[in-house]
Amino acid sequence: MEAKQIRMREYAGTRPVRDIWVLTKDPVRALADGDVSVAIDTISIDPGMTGWITNKRSYMPPVKPGGVMRAFGVGEVTHSKSADLVVGDWVTGFTGVQTHGVYRAENLRKIDPSLAPPEKFLSGLGMTGYTGYFGMNDLGKPKTGETVVVSAASGAVGSIAAQVAKAAGARVIGIAGAPEKCAYLIDELSLDAAIDYEACDIGEALAQACPDEIDLYFDNVGGETLEAVLGLMKYQGRIVVCGAISQYGDFAGALGPANFMAVVTHSLTINGFTMRDYMHRVPEALGWLVPAWKDGRLKMREHVIDGIENFPDAYDMIFRGENHGKLLLKIG
Numbered sequence: 001m002e003a004k005q006i007r008m009r010e011y012a013g014t015r016p017v018r019d020i021w022v023l024t025k026d027p028v029r030a031l032a033d034g035d036v037s038v039a040i041d042t043i044s045i046d047p048g049m050t051g052w053i054t055n056k057r058s059y060m061p062p063v064k065p066g067g068v069m070r071a072f073g074v075g076e077v078t079h080s081k082s083a084d085l086v087v088g089d090w091v092t093g094f095t096g097v098q099t100h101g102v103y104r105a106e107n108l109r110k111i112d113p114s115l116a117p118p119e120k121f122l123s124g125l126g127m128t129g130y131t132g133y134f135g136m137n138d139l140g141k142p143k144t145g146e147t148v149v150v151s152a153a154s155g156a157v158g159s160i161a162a163q164v165a166k167a168a169g170a171r172v173i174g175i176a177g178a179p180e181k182c183a184y185l186i187d188e189l190s191l192d193a194a195i196d197y198e199a200c201d202i203g204e205a206l207a208q209a210c211p212d213e214i215d216l217y218f219d220n221v222g223g224e225t226l227e228a229v230l231g232l233m234k235y236q237g238r239i240v241v242c243g244a245i246s247q248y249g250d251f252a253g254a255l256g257p258a259n260f261m262a263v264v265t266h267s268l269t270i271n272g273f274t275m276r277d278y279m280h281r282v283p284e285a286l287g288w289l290v291p292a293w294k295d296g297r298l299k300m301r302e303h304v305i306d307g308i309e310n311f312p313d314a315y316d317m318i319f320r321g322e323n324h325g326k327l328l329l330k331i332g
């Protein structure tokens with residue numbers, strides 16, 4: 001049987017990286033004992049993919065040139081030589097950007113499609129949801145009345161983190177890059193204020209929105225926004241560093257914020273993390289995310305692009321802020 005794949009021809013050096021992708025049509029390998037064959041339904045487009053396409057030090061090894069591009073996906077088991085998964089089971093894991101794949105069953109996690117549509121397990125009920133939940137709850141520890149700022153707040157991770165802080169009773173200010181995104185933050189997520197960083201001076205807007213300074217910053221973007229926030233952090237404030245998307249295009253290496261000394265002068269605590277730190281606690285996140293989503297306390301939205309051949313466009317969209325919600329590529 002043949003499947004389609006998006007392969008990474010070579011490491012990325014500069015963005016746009018469109019030239020590194022190639023669409024191939026190759027046979028799916030035969031199943032060995034313990035393998036399953038999966039028809040991929042949807043894959044997740046993540047800013048973190050940038051870290052997988054250069055040979056720089058990161059939290060996991062890069063994709064090998066010529067290899068299928070790494071991606072989280074959901075799909076349905078079509079053949080099984082494993083005692084743990086049967087035909088018809090829905091699974092998630094590193095499926096790669098391909099229409100079908102053969103995997104070791106132990107590398108996939110079963111999902112329950114009766115709980116939610118499968119694509120939700122790549123959105124707020126999946127890795128991005130867990131990231132927002134643990135990053136905010138476990139590291140940020142927002143408290144009632146505190147001022148919490150979240151960047152890329154209308155996005156997949158940011159929207160969950162912002163709602164977790166709101167549920168804890170904090171005053172939450174979201175930063176996003178379009179009027180429609182800011183309206184979503186206020187009208188749908190009920191945040192206390194929203195800042196369109198594309199349409200204002202971010203430092204001035206933050207000072208106005210945070211008259212009592214900032215207790216907690218959940219950083220998804222780094223760069224100028226981080227610098228503006230550092231200048232407004234409260235004494236002994238906390239910063240959770242989830243990502244720095246504004247710097248991901250700079251394959252030559254980015255400079256840190258000019259006012260980093262604020263960490264010293266204001267006795268700040270900075271916590272970075274990746275979701276691998278929390279994989280053993282996924283059921284705990286689902287224990288909050290699923291009921292909160294079901295009873296309407298937690299909102300999540302997806303932005304779905306159709307067709308494996310549109311992967312290069314979808315990848316570029318996320319760095320231009322063209323996604324409105326968790327960016328997914330529908331393949332099945």
Ligand SMILES: NC(=O)c1ccc[n+]([C@@H]2O[C@H](COP(=O)([O-])OP(=O)(O)OC[C@H]3O[C@@H](n4cnc5c(N)ncnc54)[C@H](OP(=O)(O)O)[C@@H]3O)[C@@H](O)[C@H]2O)c1
Binds near residue numbers: 158276318321324
């Ligand atoms: N630590 C972890 O384990 C982990 C896991 C998943 C994701 N992350 C990180 O979380 C962050 C958000 O990821 P996501 O999956 O939720 O994506 P997302 O927020 O759904 O989409 C990315 C958004 O980032 C914003 N953006 C893009 N370029 C920007 C720039 N130059 N300056 C400022 N903002 C920019 C855009 O929103 P605007 O239009 O609002 O600018 C864009 O829509 C990323 O930094 C990602 O690497 C970390």
